[in-house]
Amino acid sequence: MFKKFLAEFLGTAVLVAFGCGVATTCDGYVGIALAFGLVIVAMAYSIGNVSGCHVNPAVSLAMLINKKMTPVEFCGYVVSQFLGATVGAVVLYAMFSGGASYFDHHALGTNGYGELSAVGITLSGALITEVVLTFVFVFAICGVTSKENFSNLAGIVIGLSLTLVHLLGLPLTGTSVNPARSFGAAFIAMLFNCKDGATAFSQVWVFIVAPLVGGALAAVCYNLLTKEPAADAPAKSSEKTSSSKSKSKSKK
Numbered sequence: 001m002f003k004k005f006l007a008e009f010l011g012t013a014v015l016v017a018f019g020c021g022v023a024t025t026c027d028g029y030v031g032i033a034l035a036f037g038l039v040i041v042a043m044a045y046s047i048g049n050v051s052g053c054h055v056n057p058a059v060s061l062a063m064l065i066n067k068k069m070t071p072v073e074f075c076g077y078v079v080s081q082f083l084g085a086t087v088g089a090v091v092l093y094a095m096f097s098g099g100a101s102y103f104d105h106h107a108l109g110t111n112g113y114g115e116l117s118a119v120g121i122t123l124s125g126a127l128i129t130e131v132v133l134t135f136v137f138v139f140a141i142c143g144v145t146s147k148e149n150f151s152n153l154a155g156i157v158i159g160l161s162l163t164l165v166h167l168l169g170l171p172l173t174g175t176s177v178n179p180a181r182s183f184g185a186a187f188i189a190m191l192f193n194c195k196d197g198a199t200a201f202s203q204v205w206v207f208i209v210a211p212l213v214g215g216a217l218a219a220v221c222y223n224l225l226t227k228e229p230a231a232d233a234p235a236k237s238s239e240k241t242s243s244s245k246s247k248s249k250s251k252k
Contacts, residue, residue, distance in 0.1 A: 005076045007051035009084035011043040012180055015055050016088030017095075020185050023109030024096060029170045032109075036175075037163030044155030052145075053155075056178040057081055058215030062138045065219035078180075085184025093188055108189040110200035111174040111182045111207045118171040126173050126203075127210045133165040134177040134214025135221075142222040173207070177214070182207035 015036070022035035044053045054060045057078045064074045089108055110116070113126035121129065140161040144154045162177070169175030176182040186204040189197030 001073065001076065004051040004073070005080040007047040007053075008055060008077050008080040009087075011047050011051070011053055011055040012081045012084030012184075013088035013091065014043060015039050015178075016085045016181055016184050017091045019181070020089065020109030021092050021095070023174070024092065029167060032170055033163045033166035033175075036166050037159040037161075039159075040162050041155050041159035044158060048155060051077070055081060055084070055180075056211075056215075057180055058134050058138055058178060058211040059141055061212055062142060062215045062219035065216060066142065066223065081180035082183055085180040086187060087184075089184040089188035093192055093194075107194045107196045107200055108185045109174070110185045110189050110197070110204075111176045112196070112200050112203050113173060113206065114203075116196055116200060116203065117173060121172050123206065126206050129169060129172045130176055130207060130210030131214040131217070133169045133175065134211040135218045137161050137165050137177050138215040138218035139222060142218060146222075146226070176207035177211050179208040179211050182211075 018039045019032075019036040023032045026032055026035070040053070040055070043055060047053050052063070054063065054077055060069065060074055060077045060081070063069045064071065069077070092108060107116075113121050113123055117126070141158055144150045144157045150157070165177055166175045169177070182204055186197070186201040186207075188194075190201035191197075
């Protein structure tokens, strides 16, 4: 179990360092979206066989709801992800220390609404956006990880799904869909007095709550769509038994 927690710690740190790193230095939405997607692909094929490469509390919550992990594992995963995201943000700040213009403009790739949104999205709009984006992302993960036949392509599909939701969400909220990623970036931006860091940290609750809601909804909906009624087989079997008995009585 320790290896799983360590893998989640490292994977989330790399996600924040590289994903938020590109968001810090790049103005193009396509480049940022690809960065987050490619990081997930890289991590999926490196730590996926150890921990499943959740690197996201919303994904871990969905796996818990789907009974693919225990509550103890879930707690360990979430703690590891938040710690990893925070360390990843520290590494990112250290890498770009001295580049004040980047921090003044991008604040370590933090998420936000209102004045921190490129289109000035409201609080309610940010909540809806993050729930919907996380729902689509986690729903895709539930599907592609449901069968072993998809295992070879799972990392690519998940990476492309993350790229997709970023393309829509970046101008709206900066795209979180990951409570740990948002917390790590906002906390370090606030701690080191990056521009708008304090505001981003005051808004970070939105990017913790909404992705968790979206992830839970995705897990529940996927279960409703794919779960077969357990009572079907016994019912059919009892119908066959009763019909055979009635036939034997009629023959007598």
